Amino acid sequence: EQMETFLGCLQRNRVPEAWLSHSASSPFLISAWCLHLRAQHEHLESWRLERGQARSVWLGGLFQPSALFTAILQSQARVSNLPLDLLTIATTVTQFRSDNVERPPEAGVYIREMLLEGARWDNRENVIRECNPMETLGIMPILHITACLSKKGSSSSYKCPVYSSYQRGPTCIFCANLATFESPLKWVIAGVALLTSSN
Numbered sequence: 001e002q003m004e005t006f007l008g009c010l011q012r013n014r015v016p017e018a019w020l021s022h023s024a025s026s027p028f029l030i031s032a033w034c035l036h037l038r039a040q041h042e043h044l045e046s047w048r049l050e051r052g053q054a055r056s057v058w059l060g061g062l063f064q065p066s067a068l069f070t071a072i073l074q075s076q077a078r079v080s081n082l083p084l085d086l087l088t089i090a091t092t093v094t095q096f097r098s099d100n101v102e103r104p105p106e107a108g109v110y111i112r113e114m115l116l117e118g119a120r121w122d123n124r125e126n127v128i129r130e131c132n133p134m135e136t137l138g139i140m141p142i143l144h145i146t147a148c149l150s151k152k153g154s155s156s157s158y159k160c161p162v163y164s165s166y167q168r169g170p171t172c173i174f175c176a177n178l179a180t181f182e183s184p185l186k187w188v189i190a191g192v193a194l195l196t197s198s199n
Contacts, residue, residue, distance in 0.1 A: 036060070036197065055101045056110035056142055060196035065164060065173045069145070072108055076147035079107075088150040091176040093126060096142040108146030114162070116140050118192035127179045128158060128187060140194065143176060158184040162194040 002018075009016040013029045043061030046054075059065045069089055077084045098112040119128045120138040131138070157177040165171040176194055180187065 053104040054109070055104050056096075056098060056112040058113045058196070059111055059162070059173065060113065060164065065196070068109065069174055072145060073147045076107065082149070086149055087147045089174055090146045090148040091178070092144040092146070093121065093140065093178065094142045094144050095123070098142060101142060105144055105146075108144060111143040111145055113196070114140040114143060115195040115197075116192070117195055118190045119187060121178075125181070127181050128160075128192065137195075145176075156180060158187040158192065160187070160192060160194055162196070164196045166195055166197065168193065 006016050006018065010030065013031060015030050015033045040061045040063070043058050057068065059068070062068060072089065073084055073087050076082075076087055094110070096110065101110055101112070104110065116128070116138045117136060118131065120131050120135065121127075121140050122129045123141065156179060158180045159175045160178045161168075161175050162173045163169075163171045164173055173196070178187075
């Protein structure tokens with residue numbers, strides 16, 4: 001019976017449940033799942049070869065991306081001798097592209113290969129803007145993720161959800177603050193989000 005279930009999944013281009021029990025859940029068809037798994041392996045292998053902190057991290061290449069943010073918060077709490085619950089994640093959009101990061105940041109991590117859905121990033125003004133016609137996804141510059149003291153949100157920034165899947169739902173990893181000249185409500189209504197993968 002297990003073999004029939006397994007073969008049925010393969011025939012329908014679905015990932016067998018037995019495989020998902022040993023990896024992160026996935027909305028992918030099996031062909032895309034295999035490609036994504038290979039990309040994850042290559043990402044982790046390149047990180048291992050760097051021997052130490054990676055110059056930049058691809059969130060889609062991590063099986064448990066939320067653990068990275070916990071580690072950032074814990075590290076900053078130790079360095080600054082502050083209680084963990086006083087800290088929050090801070091996001092800065094850099095001018096870097098994924099191919100021109102030479103070394104890791106002094107604090108936090110650089111996140112690469114993020115996609116902005118429902119808006120575009122204006123590199124000149126460093127704010128989010130409306131999408132260009134016929135364009136729904138745009139590649140973001142590298143994000144610098146650090147920990148800082150918790151403070152009230154600013155009306156000049158949009159608390160943008162970051163999802164690990166194009167299907168969104170329960171796949172929210174964290175919220176990144178993106179600068180805006182317009183009301184953050186505009187971007188909430190538009191459903192603007194960051195994605196770690198376009199699949």
